[in-house]
Amino acid sequence: MSDSEAFRGEARAWLEANCPAEMREPVRDETDLCWGGRDLVFKNEAQRRWLERMAERGWTVPDWPERYGGGGLSPAEAKILKQEMARIGARNPLTSFGISMLGPALLKYGDEGQKSRYLPEIARGEIRWCQGYSEPNAGSDLASLQTKCEDKGDHWLVNGQKVWTSYADKADWIFCLVRTDPQAPKHHGISFILFDMKTPGVSTKPILLISGSSPFCETFFDDVKVPKDQVVGEVNKGWDVAKYLLGHEREMISGMGLAGQAGAALGEVLRDAVAADPVLRADVARFDVDAMAFRAMSERFIDELKAGQAHPAQPSMMKYAGTELNKRRHELVMAAGGSDALEWESDRSRRGKAAREWLRTKANSIEGGTSEIQLGIIAKRILELPGT
């Protein structure tokens, strides 16, 4: 038996013994996800047990080093674990920006003290993080951000405002881009800083979206004092960290288009709705061509990433294509649902699930860099077209 087969057997047996039955049910809505954090209230006992067992094993972050709370698995083993979890329908024990965004950046740019302080907390789900990037006047032109961070000798002093901060009102800590050198060219005066959301001077205000939910906040900093050891990477070189992290964010968002589809063509799900409507059926069939082709592209992209063959700007292509596809999917779901899908509050519509999800997807091609920004990156970095 090869090592990988041995690992598969081991992982399968462990999951079988440790994954509670409730955690093998499909995720029905947002409240089924476990985001971790200081004030975490588990939805049920099974969710608590599942997180604790996985964290103990290091499998909330299977490919991180063991000394930082990870499982120390090779990429091949991590893939096997993922397959085995998928096989029994096991939920992710933890959904976390700490895992998907900050962690990889800390592993690459953090100093030893930062890594051993923050990473184990992330792995165990003890601290919930949010991302402070966009500002009212720095959206697509992110590097023009103005949140001020002054060196006061024994601390940093932060003043300014962030916007579109996901779950800022629920987060314990923030990783944040701030301007430490207002004189330098815009990409060279930015630093990447971490601080506690309970620090005096931090306040948040949720933003109500068209979907009726408020996943995003405005976040205000008013004379926020931050200890000196909480800048990641070099001062004024935070843009490098930010770009690296954005790459991970784009991969995550492009993956959203695939999550939960489990290989089903859309037409299989909408069979009855499209049967009497040949033009809609044709639209769905064309969508399925594109969706299945994109799934092959995702497979290729992941394989190339692992082999170190992917173009460094290829995540922009994946993000662009994946999010545009996801928007199309939900347009078709709404069309097939007809007036049933318009009900906003009824139990019948599960409180407007289809409509709210449809509206949520409209943000996919805005957040993490708009589609237009991605196209610009592809044009310049892959096609090497001229210009600014």
Add this chain to the structure above:
Amino acid sequence: MPLYLNDDQTMLRDAARSFMAEEGAIAKQLRHWRDRNCKDGFGHGLWKQFAGLGFTGILIDEAQGGLGLGHVEAGIVLEEIGRNLTPSPFLMTAVAFVEAVKDTPHAERWFPGILAGDTVAAIAVDEGPRHRPDTIAMRAERSGNGFSLSGRKQFVVQGASADIILVAASTEEGPTLFAVGKGAPGLEVEGVRLADSSIGARLTFDRVGVDADAVVGEVGRGADILARLLGAGRAGAAAELVGVGSAAMDMTVGYLKQRKQFGRLIGEFQALQHRAAHLYSELEIARAATLKAQQMLDESSAGAEAMVSVAKAKAGHSATLAVQEGVQMHGGIGMTDEYDIGLYMKRDRVLNELFGDPAFHADRLARLKGY
């Protein structure tokens, strides 16, 4: 199997790429034969060279003298054919025909000639202007020791040059494939030049008598062989489309970096940059889908049929986008015969029709998925 080319396949691609760019180049092949009004529309010398490199035997077993490789490797050669618009019997002869007859006695009869680059085969399936392989009107009646074939075929690529034509017909027992030699009495062949200057043929069968051994496989059991032939042909045409689209995109992006208007390179204009970037994205996805379909054919996966339709539709759409954007972004010179981009537009149109266009394959995918 990872979804990218392995080392051997990369070597084959590099070899095919440099060979085709040199020997299969547009000026040397497509324009050369077109401008001489060649009745075949391709060069037999190049076909011999393909044989010399082993290309014609890619899908033929090693025991039968071939390379014993698969659809991924055939696709590698086809993508380079597409890039250079190289007129060649490769897709019909070395891919579709070989795939159809490989496990039959016809293999012994025809493979040596194909391996030597002497034999050209054609595929006669379509009967009307649209690809509808599920409704074959061509009749094959039992007659003496064999059959008598009557009916019409069209869009028979290289049909006027072929030594052997594989004909889909209906018998009382069901669909059946026949291998019909050139010059069979009662067979009328009208060579027709197509928009891309390749030569197709319209065939009229008027009680064409063939022996029983002309049957490929078993009488009435042709559906499986036809499905295999079409799977191979469609995946191959998808690969060629990816090549056509990629070359058109490369030419166009190159032009954006060189053409100046309003005092600057037109590639600086965001309106063009975003369209070029979208095109890149579509072609990358088409290439991934095509490779996936080829791998699934090589593994005889259950989902191969659906993925082949995805690949043919996606590659068709993406290549069409590439040639349309190509001509538009080239502006006036894109409309001239002297410039190559228009030749890509014509080839794309023909390849899209071949073995079913994107509408056909989207519909087929929907049926396979049960809606």
